[in-house]
Amino acid sequence: MEDINKTEDLKECSSGKTKERTEKEYRDLINRLSRIEGQVRGVKRMVEQDVYCTDILVQVSAINAALNSFNKVLLANHLRTCVAEDIRAGKEETIDELVAALQKLMK
Numbered sequence: 001m002e003d004i005n006k007t008e009d010l011k012e013c014s015s016g017k018t019k020e021r022t023e024k025e026y027r028d029l030i031n032r033l034s035r036i037e038g039q040v041r042g043v044k045r046m047v048e049q050d051v052y053c054t055d056i057l058v059q060v061s062a063i064n065a066a067l068n069s070f071n072k073v074l075l076a077n078h079l080r081t082c083v084a085e086d087i088r089a090g091k092e093e094t095i096d097e098l099v100a101a102l103q104k105l106m107k
Contacts, residue, residue, distance in 0.1 A: 015097075032070045037106055039063045071105060 021029070040063060046056050079098075086094035 019082060021077075029070070029074065032066070033074070036063060036066045036070065039066060075105075 039059065043056060043059050043063065046059065083094055085096055
């Protein structure tokens with residue numbers, strides 16, 4: 001796996017927890033984020049080039065859909081790994097953590 005400033009990124013993590021991901025999971029998430037990053041750069045260029053508002057709005061909607069898709073994949077992976085493992089280990093506080101995360105996602 002690439003080590004893209006992982007130590008610096010961990011400082012920004014609010015929970016203080018980390019997650020080891022499989023190479024496939026890591027690659028999938030990074031690829032999705034790279035595509036989203038490219039879409040955002042494209043929208044920035046559209047604004048810089050005075051593209052018509054509705055054309056930009058359509059692209060922003062596509063970015064939102066891509067982010068929602070990313071969240072669904074990440075949440076599914078989280079449920080299958082972290083949450084399942086913690087519940088098997090008797091860590092009931094994980095349910096409260098999951099509920100709080102879902103409440104933030106559904107704002």
